[in-house]
Structures are given as structure tokens and as C-alpha cells.
Amino acid sequence: MAKWLVVGISDQKIAFSPDKLVSYALGSCVGVCIYDRKLRVAGLAHILLPNSKESLHCPVNPCKYADTAIEKLVAGMEAAGCRRQRLTAKISGGANMFDIPGPSIGEKNVEAVKLKLLSLKIDIVAADVGGNHGRTLIFDSVSGKLEIKSLFHGNKII
Template identity: 45%
Template sequence: MEIIKIGMADLGIAFPPDRLRTTGLGSCVGVVLFDETKKIAGMAHVMLPDSSLGKTADLNIGKYADTAIPKLIADMEAAGAFTRNIIAKLAGGAQMFAFMSGNDTMRIGPRNVEACKEMLHSARIRIVAEDTGGNCGRTIEMDATTGILQIRTVNQGIKEV
């Protein structure tokens, strides 16, 4: 068994018996997709909601919800998954800092979660589990054999969904 590390603004897929892991989910969202019939798992570490926020010509597809999720779905389909069989689980999207102003640009975590949900909805992928929000960082690990997502939250222990 190999643990495939997914970095910030990165994505990847895994097959049994391997696992996918990402760390440092604060306001970022870990989007995990799983085709239970084909046993293909995918994970994206989404940093920002929308690629229009990019300021350079070099677009990092894994960084944004509107580009990472379609790319992850396409990679899984290329590996043999069927979109109709894919389910999703989300973790992260915390509001890591308290701000006094109601400025929407400071709500990166909640905006990331909303953008990921919109992209999954438009792809007709059902979200079956979610551990989002709060103000603590998370590390997640997905088992490509079982589809179980293990979520480690700072000061709150481990849970599985």
C-alpha cells in the first residue's frame, strides 16, 4: 500500500490498496471523489473558489474549484470511472481568522465550500459526507479500497465518513 500525497493546489487519483492524503486544510477544501464499483478514488486540494481570481497567465488547474473538480472528474473517467457512480465527500473550508468587517473576500473557507458544492452539483455528483467550516485545520486520508475518508482535526481527534 502506498500513500499518495496531494499537495496544496494539487489533485490525483488512486487505486486499491493505495490511499490519498492531504494536509493543511484550513480555508482550503479537500474534495474526495469515489467510484465504488470501479474502486477509483480521487482527491483535490482546492485553495480558491474561482479561477478568475488568478493573477498570472500560468493557471494552476488544481488551485481553483471551477477548474480542479472538472479535471479530477476527467482524470477519473480516463482511468475507467463512470460519473454516474461517483460520490463526493468534502472536508475543510474553515474560517481560520476572525474578521470584524463583513467583507466577503475574507470568507475564503465558506466561499470555497460553496464553490465546490456548485461544481459537484453541476456535474450531478452527490455529496454523501461533509466535515466543513469551523476554525480548525484538518488532514484527510482516503482509502481507495473502501472509500472511507479519515479526517483528523486539530484538537478534535479523528473521525471517519
């Protein structure tokens, strides 16, 4: 029987088939879903902010920031037997939740996630980002499918 593992804000988890990862109510946060199809291993990071170098807090929670969370998630997946060249990513979230001038925190998060995945040579195979609505993510370790639920924008699978 599959377990549902909840990934909170500034957290990450790795799931093995047949388990699922779920992250609730992403607004400007970005959910980074990384998958190894051969081993059916799924990882999900719920990223709050783009860059740990801008933090005034010590010690830094590495799961909070795009630059450190993705590295930690990939390292954990590799420790579980995944191979970097088999990893693919799906991303969702990064909404503009507040009407403020300039780039929103959601846009900055999405850009930081894309840059980090590019630097690690992990392809983004699907994305559902931006807008002004929250999302709940359900990542299936069996299929690699990412279900995205939104109260006013319906559900989709990528």
C-alpha cells in the same frame, strides 16, 4: 502493499485500490474526495481558492481553483475507466482561520465546491466543513472512507 500518495496544496491525485490519498493541514482549503465504488478508484483535490476567473496570474494552475480542479479530477477519473453516474463526493475543510468580517475564504471555497459538484451531477454523500480548525485527510481507495484528523477536535470517519 498500499502506497500513500500525498496531495499538496493546489494539487490532485487519483489512487487505485489498495492505495490511500493523504492531504495534510487543510485550513480554509477544501479537500474534494471523489470515489467510484465499483472500480475502487479514489480522487482527491486540495483546493486553495474558489474561482479561476478571479486570478491575475497566467497561466493558471487548474488544480488551485474549485471550478477547474474538480472538472480536471473528474476527467482524469473518467479516463481511468470511472463512470460519472457512479461517482460520489465527500468534502472536508473550508475553515474560517482568520477573524474577519464577511464570508471567509473557507466559506467561499465550500460554496464553490458544492456548486461545481452540483453542476456535474455528483452527489455529496458526506461533509465535514467550516469551524476554525485545520484538518488532515486520509482517503481510502478500498473502502471509500475518509478519515479526518484534527489536533483539537479529534478524529472521525465519514
